[in-house]
Amino acid sequence: MKLRYIITLIVLTTFVLGSCVDDLDVVPIDPDEQTSATLYDDPAAYKQVLAKIYGGLALTGQQGPAGQGDIAGIDEGFSSYLRMYWYHQELTTDEAVIGWNDQTIRDFHDQDWGASDIFIRGMYSRIYYQITLINEFLRETTDGKLNDRGVSQTLKAEIQTFRAEARLLRALSYWHALDLYGNVPFITENDEVGAFLPQQTNRNDLFNYIESELLAVENELAEPRQNEYARADKAAAWMLLAKLYLNAEVYTGQAKYTECVTYCNKVIGAGYALHNDFQGVFLADNHNSSEIIFPIAFDGENTQSWGGITFIIHAAVGGNMSPADFGIDGGWGGIRTTSAFVNKFADPSGNTDSRAMFFTDGQSLEIADISLFTDGYAITKFKNLTAAGVQGSNATFPDTDFPLFRLADAYLMYAEAVIRGGSGGDAATALGYINALRERAYGNTDGNINAGELNLDFILDERSRELYWEGHRRTDLIRFGQFSESTYVWPWKGGVAEGRSTSSNFNLFPIPSADIAANPNLTQNTGY
Template identity: 60%
Template structure:
């Protein structure tokens, strides 16, 4: 598992990135090791360790866990973790989550009133571009020309080319988050000398085309579906990311690409490499690395990837009140995250009797949220846990850091992408197959099958919530359906009022951080900010 076994050797990348992220001028990084690109990349045995650091950017926040040697400074390591910030920016502004804390500007997300100086938004932006910069450096140093100049041939060269394709995938993933969250952003590739210029701002449509072309270029350079080491990107990961991009293409570019979404979802499914996990809850437990459903995880290990972000946040923060802490395999809850009645009402009951995906804790919790800062206002979610499918606690004896992996892509979402793209007019698929996929998810959940007449896009928005809640999808889904900002769909405390209200349409994009606008005069702010 590349992100677990080799992460501790990957600190060499810190020195290589001291200037590498030219797109974000306000990141203060100090080289921690007396090494250069020449010394590191002269030995191909180092390549996998450096690649491990690229993957680790998603999971941890620095060179040691859980804090002390941050990749970026000026922000708390725990709160600025990539997955934690992605989750917060995707879930907190929606009907699926509220948080009880008053840390900095965290309440501005559910209230949909953030500004361009928001530290959490800046943190997400900086994490994205740190991963872009790190990937650029690796791609630059593993080019065919560089390999030849170092006399790296044979299997070592072949391995380096596979690693390079994975780095291109990770860069495409980071840029896909930039497309979704920020729209038009600074643009740099391995062809740009680090630290020598101020990047130009690329349009959302241009960046979409670039990411699309990168993923297509590496599709067959990556390992076959499910043939890679666990935790590493394979062909299905690239195909899933393409399917997700195409499903949202009308939002991103103004041009629908539903046929392409069907095509790439079908490639993932028809490879028959991945299969639905029989037990839904097992997807979110400490041994979820054994599941054949997870296409691309962000991996965590209680002993080797210690962070206060990632799954540490997603397992500790939803536990509080009278919840039985031992059932979650942790040493205590943080009493922060809950959900609104809008998500609860997606299910026929809260016990899971008619849909096993209804993982709510209601004892001592009120359905109504009168005060977001009170943990007992709003039902708690019990989806993520640091116990295995056999009930064993995670590997960290302190109970602080979990072994549970975050399922960034899984087969269930690909089924739902296929179904929605078909219903929206995508060709190359059919409604009967779409119905089969949706009913396969419902059968696993113990929910009744639906008929063809019930399979509508509105139904699928609800089904995506039931299947994928708290997996960092919801904001994107609500925007695609035109229900994020306006009064078409209201949920408790949307816009900062208990009954919910419409907010400005420009909130469908986050602002470019004010600090980067000052640092780079080539940048223009998103409208409304």
């Protein structure tokens, strides 16, 4: 029997927080559907709903790969949380362009989007869909509710861990809202269920809330590497705190680099290790990697979506590339990179720095026509092949997990925070971490740098070389003051081949115009 939870209601196109939530006490006539009135009578349901929350980062609806989508008004494949996040973090930068004419997609690289952009609305809706799910789960798992249902003490203890994980995932989505949209609507499990118009918070208050939530659940989470695979643990919370603190000056005007160092140290000391081969972190068996701290998990047979890793791998294959070399049944010929990113590598052949994963046969370095896949080097980083070269379980839907947090990023954050004046670390250790990444990339010490070369400009470029296409670049460029305006210009930034300066208001995305129109409590971001 297909189980469909009414608490996971479809988000309307004109998304208004709370107003799309129906009466949860109404038991439906359809025996294949359950509400919270009956769902939680089954002890197994608590973990099933938690799985739905985790699945919201990878999946798009109530069945895969499409059908009964969570969000109306947008193609279901487009509406994937990871795919939308990747669009916002990568297509707006020097690391990726896309050749398709899908609605307003090219506005991302042009940096000329507006408040009615369907993809911006899709990301915003996906974020708040997650938050809505989590709020409802937290309402239904209070001590009072559990006692009323006669839940055993053993299960109650397990549910406490579930709640901590859910709160961490809500903090993750609120961090994305903070980073992408700034001053956003705010709602928690303490708000009433039903139609109401939430108040708008500000970046400083939302930063403090995210920080307080992560600190509150830290000790309730499983120890690092002791939870089930792809479930969050203490190290995931530490990574999110480190990333929050690294960007604190952007969000609040107050630097928190010492706090960033503190939590990087916690992650680094938690028993993770760099994967011996860089490529191996991005293959179909990367669930075995000791480097990945928190993945968005995909499975070709059981986690099927036209977004997420399916998009990242298929859309990167075209031209003279052989789909079989990537473990897939066909390429979509969409995404590749700019010469500005290629030029971050002294030798883009990959013969020295193995992170330079470019396909160049039939591809031009410069992009004369964005619509042509062969304009711009292709990227070969993610594959649906195991380390042994075996195709994943499904040639259409890859098994490859997306490494949302991994140890290499902790090394890079530590080094940057130390350079920016954070206490609790030292330059020699920072240099050692950077050279560990470069020794893996080069296979020897030929790429090692000395203390005099370790500066902020180097860190920004090294983050790009190490973390490209992993959803970090926009946030990094903003932190370094190089995303908008003229400090750093790359091909097709601003919609012209040579690139141009853009307005600083594009450092934030607009709150979707539909939400502004529906909720008089909201004020639009400057410039939109």
